[in-house]
Amino acid sequence: MSQIDSIILTRPDDMHLHVREGVALKSVIPDTARQFARAIIMPNLTNPVSTAKMAQEYRDEILSAAADTDFEPLMTLYLTDNTSAETIKEAVASGIIKALKLYPAGATTNSDKGVTQIKNIYPALEAMQKNDLPLLVHGEVTAPEIDIFDREKVFVETVLIPLMVDFPELKIVLEHITTADAVDYVSSAPATLAATITAHHLLMNRNAIFQGGIRPHHYCLPILKRETHRQALIKAATSGSPRFFLGTDSAPHAQNTKESACGCAGMYTAYHAMELYAEAFDKANALDMLEGFASDHGAEFYGLPYNKGSINLQRKRWQVPDTLALGDEKLIPLRAGEYCEWQLL
Numbered sequence: 001m002s003q004i005d006s007i008i009l010t011r012p013d014d015m016h017l018h019v020r021e022g023v024a025l026k027s028v029i030p031d032t033a034r035q036f037a038r039a040i041i042m043p044n045l046t047n048p049v050s051t052a053k054m055a056q057e058y059r060d061e062i063l064s065a066a067a068d069t070d071f072e073p074l075m076t077l078y079l080t081d082n083t084s085a086e087t088i089k090e091a092v093a094s095g096i097i098k099a100l101k102l103y104p105a106g107a108t109t110n111s112d113k114g115v116t117q118i119k120n121i122y123p124a125l126e127a128m129q130k131n132d133l134p135l136l137v138h139g140e141v142t143a144p145e146i147d148i149f150d151r152e153k154v155f156v157e158t159v160l161i162p163l164m165v166d167f168p169e170l171k172i173v174l175e176h177i178t179t180a181d182a183v184d185y186v187s188s189a190p191a192t193l194a195a196t197i198t199a200h201h202l203l204m205n206r207n208a209i210f211q212g213g214i215r216p217h218h219y220c221l222p223i224l225k226r227e228t229h230r231q232a233l234i235k236a237a238t239s240g241s242p243r244f245f246l247g248t249d250s251a252p253h254a255q256n257t258k259e260s261a262c263g264c265a266g267m268y269t270a271y272h273a274m275e276l277y278a279e280a281f282d283k284a285n286a287l288d289m290l291e292g293f294a295s296d297h298g299a300e301f302y303g304l305p306y307n308k309g310s311i312n313l314q315r316k317r318w319q320v321p322d323t324l325a326l327g328d329e330k331l332i333p334l335r336a337g338e339y340c341e342w343q344l345l
């Protein structure tokens with residue numbers, strides 16, 4: 001087979017993205033708008049986006065930062081122990097809320113107002129199921145006795161499977177999956193369940209966290225896993241199954257909060273997201289599967305129209321900048337100072 005050096009795809013969607021707020025938001029939105037037509041915007045701000053009114057204001061802020069583009073933010077709400085059926089009714093009425101996000105309390109960045117007991121949100125989940133509003137889950141248990149590398153597997157077994165039984169018609173996305181266990185479960189579960197996969201979990205295993213010393217820019221949640229899990233993710237992403245689609249989980253944190261005695265979790269990949277995914281698919285000889293994963297499956301799951309227009313990726317080596325700006329601070333992108341093998345034209 002001759003080598004493929006250029007591919008054209010329908011404009012893709014990022015179905016899991018953090019853009020923060022204020023000056024940081026202004027810095028990162030252009031990167032995503034250049035790569036993607038739409039993105040599912042995570043609600044984990046310091047003051048979580050938990051009502052339709054807050055989502056409306058947040059959406060306006062994003063739209064004004066993307067003013068010279070046609071980028072479309074797809075808004076989500078943050079579920080708390082107090083999210084009621086009434087909140088869901090208002091979310092539906094707003095017309096802009098595409099999903100609600102479940103952060104188990106303490107699981108990750110700004111999750112302290114998250115849900116402590118899944119039963120607390122059963123009335124909200126009931127209303128979401130009735131109104132066809134998907135539930136997005138950060139699929140990790142937070143109990144201190146569970147090993148950090150097992151958090152996702154235990155979540156699937158103890159939280160997700162019972163949830164699927166109790167809400168058989170609720171659409172659920174298991175976000176940023178990292179394990180063969182999650183791949184196996186999603187593949188065998190009813191079609192109401194799908195999963196997003198990040199570029200960094202396709203490209204790196206847990207050795208990357210300790211490569212030549214401790215590497216804070218390779219720390220994210222769920223944490224990178226061993227190579228066998230990475231291979232299972234590659235297989236799922238390149239399988240053509242509509243149950244797996246693109247979600248970068250690009251999560252910008254200022255340099256000083258990453259390079260710290262207690263560094264924040266999250267990698268910044270919005271700058272070169274499609275290049276990173278193209279490299280992962282290319283290495284698996286599956287570039288022909290990238291369009292389904294990046295541009296079709298997510299839209300189908302959310303019931304959105306396919307995007308108009310296309311992007312062109314070319315095989316071309318280029319150097320990732322050492323730093324980017326995050327408002328007045330510095331942002332270190334994944335692979336800073338290193339090379340990408342593909343380039344978005």
Ligand code: NCD
Binds near residue numbers: 108138
């Ligand atoms: C995310 C963030 O910083 O908001 N961090 C991360 O490591 N992925 C939160 C999240 O998605 O867990």
Ligand code: ZN
Binds near residue numbers: 017
């Ligand atoms: Zn995330």
